Structure formats: structure tokens, C-alpha cells
Amino acid sequence: MKNLKNIFVLAAICLSFSMFAQQTPALPQEGIITIVGATAHIGDGTVIENSIISFENGKIIAVADATTSKIALRGNVIKAEGKHVYPGFIAPAKSLGLVEVNAVRASNDQDEVGDFIPNIRSLIAYNAESKVVESMRPNGILIGQISPKGGRISGTSSIVQFDAWNWEDAAIKADDGIHLNWPTSFRRGRWWRGEPRGWLPNKDYNKQTNEVSAFLSQAKAYGNTNSNVVNEPFKATQGIFNGNQRLYVYAQREKEIIDAITQLKEQGVQHIVLVGGYEAHRIIPFLKKHQVSVLVKQTHSLPMDSDDDYDFPYKLPKLLMDGGVLVGLQNAGMSNFQTRNLPFYAGQVVGQGLDKEKALQLITSNTAKILGIDADYGSLTVGKSATLFISEGDALDMRTNLLTKAFIDGRDISLETHQTELWDRYSEKYEHKK
């Protein structure tokens, strides 16, 4: 057994010197692992200063306060006094694994031709060996929702974990939702055609919302029959009517949000998740009435209008949470490599007065609930997957987000990346101490 482990260590070292290899996925969990003494950030808003967390067969079997409870420390014990344990962070609405290098067209698989193509599935193109995906893990992002981009209905997303040999291994929840880019009532001026730069009223707005309505009506009607003619786009839409899939609606402004939710609810869409929602704070009662949760844009962004508060993007998640809306964070519009900054987007909201543990919910339990994977992920709760990590310090602050261990479904994953390998290689060249 020990020898076997040594072989793996050796193999890992060998791999780390090969420039193009990715980290090898970890083996399934063997025996019980117990982390003791760490501050456990549960992910549901609570915290245990001195905790005991045990997991077995990839599932959490104990979460307890070491100062008050006297449960036995079972299995392989990891002493983590002064350290912090978090549930794995979840990145929604990303094209991680669909694009490797933005500017290299050959490496870009995120946007298919067509306007209404829900039958386009991200999962089958997901590159489990992407170097960009790998770079998420040392920052604590262990799960992602992989979604196609572009068009009106971009396609169907799937939720994956970030330590896998292939897309089948990676899938947590296949085909979890459909992504709809709602039309905008204003559009950018086509300056290359002589229009002014900036934003003009979109004269086609109604026409475009009618197109959405028409497509969904057709899809719904299709679902009412057992036609022997198969229409894949219509077929792929059924989940949003029967409640098996969520509909992710990308809309920013008050008017568009109201239009979208009113129309989609009328058409029988069961679960609507608003993505973006720049002006969602203006219509909180409306959102609550329709039970719409919001995936807010990364806080590290500029205000959309020049007269907005400079810190408006920093505080939008708080405004919505204070109003009782279920909120998560996404950075759908950013380059995928940026997603490793997800914890800091959440940390930014703390500066606006949000409680740290609540801020943590924005990238853990809230997101899990919004995505529909909260039965297994999103918090340190007995019975849920042991997808978690240990950090030297506060993981929402870049100074102290320093992972020492990370587990996905109890598997002890590598925290090395293409980047850490280059760091090692050149530190060694210069004989720097690390």
C-alpha cells in the first residue's frame, strides 16, 4: 500500500515536469478522513470555530464543534488548527473547458451557429483536461456549470466537477438548464455603419421577444403530442416546462426583467433564474412573487451607467440579499481564466457591509440551490458530498486564500497546475527559496 503511494508520488513528480500534461485525477477516497481544529465555514451562513469534519466514501459523515462535542477522530486525521475549511466554490454560467485560448479560434467551442438551439449541449465538448479548468482548483473553485454562449437560446448547460478524466466522469448533473439571452430594449450603435457609438433604442425589441414567445409556444405544443417527427430543439426544451430543467435568463434592465419573467411565467416555464439583473434591486417584490433567484454579475466590474454609484456592482448582491432574494455570483461574461477570482468577488461584498458567512453563501449554498444541486453540494453538511478544501486563511481574501488540501467527492485532488509547475521550474533555475 505504502509502496503504491510512493509510486503515485513519483508519477506525480514526473508529470509535473512535463509541460503539457494535466494533473492526474485523484483516486476514489479510501477510508475515513477527518479534518480537525479548523474554522469550518459551513456555507449556510454559520461557522464553527474549532471543528471536526469527517468524510467517508466521498460523503460527509460528521460535522461537529470540537470544543463541545466529544466524537472520536476517525481515519486519517488532518490537523488544521488555525486553518479554514470551506465547501468547494461553485462557478455558474461559464464556458470553462469549452475555450482554451480565447484568441485561438481552433480552441474555441463555446458558440454554435443559430439563434434557438437548446439542443446544443455543452457537456459533450467539455474538456476535462483543460489547463484553465485546472487553474480553478488552487483557489477553491471545484464545481462549475458549463454553458454554451451566444444566440438567443445558446443551448443546454451541464454541471461538472473539476477533477475528471473525461466529461462523463466530470458530470454532476447533465443537461441541467437552458440559457436564454433576453433581447435588450436598447442596443449598441453600429458605429461602423455610421450610427453613433453608445446605446440607442432597439426598434426590434418587441419583434425579438415575440420570437422567443413563438419558439417556446411551438416547443410546448410539440410536447403535447407524440408526433413521430422528431424536432430536437423542441424536444430539448421540454425540461423547462415540466420542471426538470431551469431556464437561465440573461437580462439586465428593469424593463427587460419584467418582460422576461412575465412572459416566461405565462408560457409555463417552471424555474427561472435571472442571470445579471443589474437593475433587479428595483423590483425585489416582483422577483420574490415569482420566486426568481438571481445570479449577479461579478462584483469586479464597472457600473453600466456613468452616473451610477462607483461601488454599485460591489453592493448589488447585498441589496438583493437584504431584500430576501436568493442570490449567487457568476462571471459569465468574463474570460474563463478570471473565474478563479470568484471568491474575491464574494469578498468584495463584505466591504459593503455584508456578513462574511453570508458572502460565502453567494458562491456555495446559494449557488447550489439556484442550480438545483444543493442536495449534494454547497455546504458542509452531513450526507452531502465531501467537496471541500482547507485554506491557510480567509479564502475570500486574496492574501490568505492559500489552499493546502482540496477534496472532490472525498478524493484528495492535486493543487498543482501548469502555472505552479512553471513557478517551481524557474524558482529552481534561479535557486530562489519558495
Place this chain on the structure above:
Amino acid sequence: MKKVTLLLLLFFSFSFVQAQIYFPKNTSLKEENNNYTVFTNATLFITPTRKINNGTLVIKEGKVIAAGSNVTIPKNSIITDLKGKYIYPSFIDPYSSFGVSKPERAKREQSPQWETKRSGFYWNDHIMPENKAIDKFKYENKNAKELRNAGFGVVNSHIMDGIARGTGVLISLNDEATNGERILVENSGNYFSFSKSVASRQSYPGSLMGASALLRQMNYDADWYAKGNSKTKDRSLEALINNKNLPSFIEAGNKYKDVLADKTGDLFNLNYVIVGGGDEYESIESIKATQSKYIIPINFPKAYDVSDPYAANYISIADMRAWNQSPSNPKVLADNDITFSLTTHQLKSPADFKKHLNKAFEYGFDKTKALEALTTVPAQLLGQSEKIGSLQVGRYANFLITSGEIFDKKTILYENWVQGTKNVIIDKNIKDIRGSYTLPIGGKNYSVTIKGELAKLSSEVKLDSITYPSKLSYKNDWLNVSFSDKEKTENYRTTSKITSEENITGKIIMPNGSASNFTARKLTSEEEKSKSSEENKDNISPEIVPITYPNVGYGNNSLPTSQHILFKNATVWTSEADGILQNTDVLVKDGKISKIGANLKSGNARVIDATGKHLTAGIIDEHSHIAAFSINEGGHNSSAEVSIEDVLDPEDIDIYRNLAGGVTSIQILHGSANPIGGRSAIIKLKWGEDADGLLYDDRPKFIKFALGENVKHSNWQSFNRFPQTRMGVEQMYVNYFNRAKEYDTKKKSGASFRYDEEMEVLAEILNGERFISCHSYVQSEINMLMKVAEKFNFKVNTFTHILEGYKVADKMKSHGVGASTFSDWWAYKYEVNDAIPYNAAIMTNEGVTVAINSDDGEMSRRLNQEAAKTIKYGGMTELQAWNMITINPAKLLHLDHRVGSIKEGKDADLVLWNDNPLSIYAKAEKTLIEGAVYFDKDLDKQKRSAIKKERNTLTKLMMKEKESGGKTQTPKRKGNKEFHCETIN
């Protein structure tokens, strides 16, 4: 009948003024007419300030023979009595394209056009001083009539296309004459602009800074050419040299370009007449400082239609203000004694001119100034005061006959005489029947209002408060008004011969077909006043919101000034060897850090309790692209001649947002489109100052270079520009530095040389006077540039981005170059495959001076956090991390003697934070530059509510404008471009 006489009159007046016919005539006999045309008893304005009551004007052969009060009238005169009427010199529009069409737009081609397609002309297609408007001129009766109806008699026209546009032509709007008579001056001036020609797709210049550099080089080249240095013929430069003594006009188009135009002119002792943009009132001090003369358009923006609140959200407070404030532009210019002419340029039609001018009057524009701006000033700008602009003896007989004071709202323009040719706009004997009347019919009193322009009257008929649809026609002294009730069951028709301006009498045809006589009684002016408050409207001065500095949201009510401040008991991050000092006081005085220590005496200083807070030096961003109108001059592969200093945008809201993130100084770098980019602007974020106020007074000289995919045009459709490979990039540098060296040697030898701004800049690098900040990615090219520099005996100052710097950190250290890098960017293009966030740490450990930069308006306002990432990636200490955004970039920019640390004697550029500034939780509470508070979190709150309040005020005013029938425009938001290195423009 009347029309016929009118036409006949016109015909005669035309044929009578012919004189000294020197050409044969076969359709009639040659006869000369020596008669005079005389106007008597008029209120005569010989000039705007010389008014003659009961004046007489004598004209003959299209010129003024005499004007004044004691004028002898020759016996052979046709005399018109203008008792009660006024005569003014007619208007001149000095900036027009009348009769000269713009060339057709060149078709888009597959690949960019780098070189000129002409030969024998200047090397750039957008420079066409050889163009002559007169060659393209074709008189347009229709446009001439529109202009005359607006009061204009002369327009100055040119080909409105290109950067150097050639010469213009001065034209009388005289329909009856030949071009031989109406072309007053065929070379009226030289015309320039900052806009490329639509007729050529030559890439250079691709930006405002390129256009201004090209204007400069053109002038340098003209000097050199004039001295006979060129071996080849250049018809463009020859034309420019030949026309040197003509007045020069430059279309700038806004307050910043006005200043840029003036600076360009000053270099060559050219006093450009500047065509402004109408926003000069916003920075009137810098406009005044140009000491230039202006031509000012008055196309004041329409109100926005704010009835849909969602749509209205898109309108910025700055755009709302522009609607509210810009009609004050002429008044502000006049109040500041700036000489300017008005123009119809930018207006959709000359017919709108009066409406806009009236608006300016409502805003307090002086009417005499206005008349000068339309007569004597344009004449003077054109150097043609001897011919036009007044009714002094010998001037062209270009004048207006009006019913009253020319700018009075009720005044009617009857006739517009051009070169002695009469043009009737409205028959001057017409009766002004406008007013309100009571019309008694069948025991009911209908109220009838006649309103509108005299030439286009309309009627409104009401019984009690019900409006009866009505129609009016008024021709040849006959007035017909018909009206009916809504159901069209009762039709009334009236017809009257108008003989006075009092009551109207005539015949009315009743619904039953019977006819009877009627008298409609005209209400007295008192009665009218009590009837509606319409009249009073004119007297209420408009509500104008105050301007701020800058005049956008979050602008300052007044410019911040240096304060005497004592920060008490702060945690002070010195960025010096002292590191972090606990419980320390910092005294700020006269813009400097005057003292650091414990328990300092406050004296008169305002004391700020900084207990529990952190005081740091202001953050410095070595690589920013905010606050500029353009970033890349991509038209040439070397663009050393351009400078970001020419295109600063002090109104960019990102300046304010950066201040709110604790940033106080930035280097605005040129983009990365070219191996040799443009010169930088190094500024302090003094929000509210004008462009010059932002610049460091003792700034070192910098230039941007770039390596990698962008300069090869790898990621966009461009396949024929040199270089396309990294190998080509090296040779380009070698070539340019060889040439710069040769240029410099020749210059230093005292031999005659062609001043080449690009070579001047490159020679500065060779002479160690200018520093390079080079955009760089992979190790091979980094190494290459250091080797090229070493070959030419200079040092690269900074590698910016420098993502593979860690691979050659030892070589960088020995070359002595610094590094300014991203914290954690990678994977966005092929050359950043090996970019690692540990880069800054490895380079630091190797002894390189490292800064963290933004290249991005979003990251720049959180540079403290970006620096903190070096703690996570690579284990930097907090002090090391903090230095990377303060003292290290200060060193890289050669500004560490002034900024970058908290040290006695340095500039008081300080930030007060509520927490450890490297923490994600920290917020800047106060940001000072040279002791003046430019950001304050409490002040920010006030500004937020002020914006809300002002929006509300302006929204109400716009609603009012719409309700009272004013034209509106749909809401839109102006495009603020967000720049990165790669933004092409």
C-alpha cells in the same frame, strides 16, 4: 397679378444694375443704366453699433454709394420710403459647404491601404491643400434661397473633407448674377480639420492624435520644402506654401479639440480661426487662454423624450445638462470677450437658425454681439471687411429690410438685398393681421386667433373652450378663413379684403348658404395679455443648472484646492525603509507632506482622526488607458510622432472611479498596435482640471513600444503590414534606430535637415532623454529588445505586461530594466500560455523593480487587490506587495522624487483607508492629491443625491419642453469607449 409685377420688378432690377458690359450681347442691345436706388427714412444700421435714425441708403451697381442721415439724393434715383422700417447689413456665414459637394466615400477594400494612392502630391491622401473649392463650385438656387430667408447674403464655402482641405470660395447669394459677379473671393482661406477624407481609405491617421501629428508634420515639411530642399515635386506642399498668407480655418468641433487646434497653430505661428463645437462654455478659461478667434455653431441639442422612465435612465446627467446649458454658449463666449462668428454649420437647415438664435437670446446673449457675430466679425475673420459685413460706402449692397429690431421675435424680414439685387421674402406692405379677434355670428361669439410666421399663418377658432377645425389662406391682401364644428354639419366661410391691421371686415357664408357681412374685432394687447400668459413666457429667464468641474456626474462644484490637514494616529504605510508606522501623525501643508511623527501639533490644520485607519501614498498605475479620446494610432507601424497628451479626456468618469480606489497618478500609454507606439501622458487624477491641469509639470518623457501578437496583427484581418513575424519586429527596430542615429548625427552637424517628429522622438531615446515602456509577452522578444537596445547603447526602461519576464528575470536584472505586470492574467491569447501569476514574485526575488499595472479601467480602481494577489501567488510580504503599486511604479516612471511614498517633502498624494489596504475588505475613504481632497466618501454620498435631484429637475424641465410643443429626441446614451492595449481606433 401681384406675383407678375413682382417678377417683373425682379427682372428689371436685375437688368438695371448691369454696368460696364465688356462682352458682346446678341439677344438685346447694350445699354447702360446710371440710376441710383435710394432708401429713405429707415432706421439704418451701418454697422452693428452705428445706428442712424431716419437714415438714407444710396446704392448703385451693387455697392453702397452713401449711407447716413445727411445724404444728398441724386436726381436720377428710384426712392423707396422705409418709414418705420429697419435696414441692417445682411449676415455672413463663414463656414459652409454651399455649392460644393463632399466627395464620394471610398469603397472598403479587403486589406488596409497603408500607402498613398496619389503621386506628385503629399504622402498622405488626407492632406489636400491643393484642392480648390472653386473648381467644384456650382451655385444652388434652392439653398441660396433658404439662406437668404434666414438673413444671409454671403457664405464662405469649402470642400468639407480631409485634414487639409484646400482653399475656399466666398460667394454672394445672388441668384440673378453670374458666377463672375457673385464669387467675391476665389481663395478665401485655407481649411483644415482633424478628420480624414472619406475619399481615401489610407489608414494613417487612424486617430485624433495621429491627425494632429500629421498636421504638424505637414507644416514642418512645408517649411523644409519652401527652402528648396526637396528633390521631388509636391503639389500639395506647393499649394500650402503659396496660400500661406490666406486666413486659415480649422474645424475642431469641441472644447478639447479647440485647444489642440490652437496648440498646433502656435507651433507654426498660425492663427487658426477655430470652428468650435458649442461646448466651449464648459471650459471657458482654457478657451480664453487660446486667444484664438472662433466660429461657433448653434445647433443646441433637442430635449430628450423622458416620458418613458426606463428609457430615460439611459441618458446621462451630462447629456441632460448639455440640453439645458449649451444655449448659454454664445453668451459665455461674449461675456469673456472672445471674438467669434456664428454659423449655420451643423444645423439641419438654415431655417432653424432663428429658432436657435432666439434660444441663445433667452439665455442672455447680447443682441449687438449677435449682430456683430453675423456681420462684422465674419467679415473680419475672412479679411474682407472692405467688401462685406457693413453698409459703409464701397461695401457690397448686401442688406436686410425688416419691420423692426432685427432680433425681436415679432420682427418680419421683408427683403434681403444681395449685391443690389432685391429679394423679396415677404411683401413689405403686407398687413400683419396676427392677433386675437372676436367674431360674432348668430348671437355667439367665436374667438379667432391668427398666428405663425407671416408667410405661413394659421388660425385657431374656438367657441367657449371647444376648438373648431379651421383653415386660413392669406394672399394678395385677401384673407379666407373657414371653420366648422367637429361633425362638419355647420360650415362657415369668410372672405375679407385686408386694408388695415385693425378689425377685419368681410363677408361670411353661413351653413345654410346665406351670406352676410361680419366684423371681427381685434383684441387690444391688454386684452390679449389677460387672455393668455403666452406673452409672459418670453420674460421668464430659463432655469439653468450650474456647471461642475468637470461638467459631468460627480463633477466638483468648485475645483478642489490644497488644504492644511493633520492625519492623527494613523497606521502609516510609508513605502520607504521605515515600512509601516503605527500610531503616527502626518501633516499636510502647501500640497506637500510636511511632517511625519508622533503627536504632531496641528496648528491651523484641519485634524482628521485616523485612529484604526491606514494612510498610504496614492496608488500609481504604470499602464492605464483611461482618460483619453484615442489610444492606438494603428495607421503606421511606427507612430512615435503621436502623443497621448494631445488627446486627454479629463471628463472620463473612470478618473473619479480610480480616485475612489485610491489611485492618484497614472501613465496613459499608447496602445500596442505598433512596434513603435506613441508618447505617453503621465497625469495626476485631478478630477475637474482641464487636460493641461492633469499633466505633471516636470514629467519625464516616455514612449510605448510593443512586441508580440498585436504588432504582428495576428488576431485581426491584416496580412500585408510589416512586420508579420517576431523576426520582422527586430529588423524594424534596427532600421528605425539606424535612421534615427543618422538623423541625429546630421542634425547635430548643423547641416540642413528635414524636421521629422518621429525621428526626433526616436533620437531622444538614443540620447537617453526618453524612456521606453514596452508591451511584451514571450521571453524571446523580451531578450531581443534588450539586445537591440544594448547595440544602440541605451536601456529599456520598463517592460510592461512582461508575462514571461520570469523566464528571463536574470537577464532583465543585468540589463537594468523594470517590470510592470498583470497580477494574474493569462489564457486570453496564444502568447500568454505560459503567463503565470507568480511572475511578479519571481522577478522581485531576482532583484527586478516590479510594479502591478491594470491596462483596464476596472482593475485600475482595485490595484490594491491586484497587488495583494502577489502575496497569494509567490509569497510576497505585504510591504513588497504594497510597494508594487506605489514606490515601484514611481521609480519606473522616474517620479519617485515626488510621489510613491510617504516621506517629508514629497507631494501629499495620500489615501486614507478604513482597513489594511491590501485586504479585499478595504475601502478608500479619502484620496488627496497635493493636499487637495479629490475623493471623500461623505462627499461622494452628497454627490449621489445631488445627481438624483438634478436628474429630477432636468426631467421636469424636459417634460415641460415637450408639453409646450418643443421637439424632442429619443433617449440614448453616448458611447464611452473603454480602452485596452488592443483597442484599435
